[in-house]
Amino acid sequence: MTEEPRLTAQDMIEQLEPALSRRTRIRAVTALPAGVAGAVFVGTLWSSEPGPLPGRTHLAFALFTVFCLAWAVYGGWLLARRVALFATDQVIAAWIGLAASLATTTVVTVVAVQRGTGWGLALAAGSLFVAVALVLTVRAHARRAALLRRMRELTGGEER
Amino acid sequence: MTDELLVVRAQLGERAALAELLARWRTPVWTYVRRMLDADRADDVTQEIWLSVVRGLPRLKDPGRFAPWLFTIARRSVTDRLRGEYAQAGERSGVGEVVVEDPAEAMVDRAVLVSVLSALPVPEREILVLFYLEDLPVEVCADICRVPAGTVKSRLNRARRLLREHLEEKGYRP
Numbered sequence: 001m002t003e004e005p006r007l008t009a010q011d012m013i014e015q016l017e018p019a020l021s022r023r024t025r026i027r028a029v030t031a032l033p034a035g036v037a038g039a040v041f042v043g044t045l046w047s048s049e050p051g052p053l054p055g056r057t058h059l060a061f062a063l064f065t066v067f068c069l070a071w072a073v074y075g076g077w078l079l080a081r082r083v084a085l086f087a088t089d090q091v092i093a094a095w096i097g098l099a100a101s102l103a104t105t106t107v108v109t110v111v112a113v114q115r116g117t118g119w120g121l122a123l124a125a126g127s128l129f130v131a132v133a134l135v136l137t138v139r140a141h142a143r144r145a146a147l148l149r150r151m152r153e154l155t156g157g158e159e160r
Numbered sequence: 161m162t163d164e165l166l167v168v169r170a171q172l173g174e175r176a177a178l179a180e181l182l183a184r185w186r187t188p189v190w191t192y193v194r195r196m197l198d199a200d201r202a203d204d205v206t207q208e209i210w211l212s213v214v215r216g217l218p219r220l221k222d223p224g225r226f227a228p229w230l231f232t233i234a235r236r237s238v239t240d241r242l243r244g245e246y247a248q249a250g251e252r253s254g255v256g257e258v259v260v261e262d263p264a265e266a267m268v269d270r271a272v273l274v275s276v277l278s279a280l281p282v283p284e285r286e287i288l289v290l291f292y293l294e295d296l297p298v299e300v301c302a303d304i305c306r307v308p309a310g311t312v313k314s315r316l317n318r319a320r321r322l323l324r325e326h327l328e329e330k331g332y333r334p
Binding site for chain 1: 182190215223
């Protein structure tokens, strides 16, 4: 049994780079909330436009919304299938999501109030996003805390 | 440093811990894959396994059970490549095989084992590799192969019998 793997550990780590790349993780974590926030914002503007809109304006709003959703789907796909988000990354990503949700909710509610249409719906949808982001943030912190606790148990309290 | 500690550190995002984990398990994983597949496919499949491991590691619930989880992923990748052979073996293997203590166990020598492994049907080869080459307990083998421990024992039993037949054909006597 003299056969050995041809790839060294270092070669393998290099080949795993796409899944571990910081740039890809940042792209994923940025694209998802930015896409969702953009789609919600454009959707709010579209739905709260006063008076009947010309066909070309409807088309422009629809294209903007699809564009934003495409970025959101791309970010979601990266997170689900391509990159590994470890516990610390998840905490950072959750806070980015929470900040994006709060900012989007505030902006769309202000826009809706100024236009005097559909502010209740905007606030309800925004609150839902904030609630989901909040749950994800709490879960990410709990997961990281549990891992840190386990690490301390395994090292007899030597680690931070 | 234990595997569990390395896994916990890797799950927290420490690249050095992930590299150490990979360095530690690179050869065992490759050995399993190589015993199940030809040399041409072994490197590709091993790489595919590690990619799945890296992507799945943040979701691993119990870091203490890294080895069974790792070999479950490895087995899934190997199974995908051997789907046809597994199907044939499934049709061939009988039910209700009796588990008995086998004297052939004593004569199993790793080097000889490796030389005749490729002649065995996939389910038996897989169990022999996990049990003898990877030194995993029956319960862990059962977990990895998603079969009851009794089935692992019966497959081991059948594998030893087949192995003995092959060894005797090659003129090897205990």
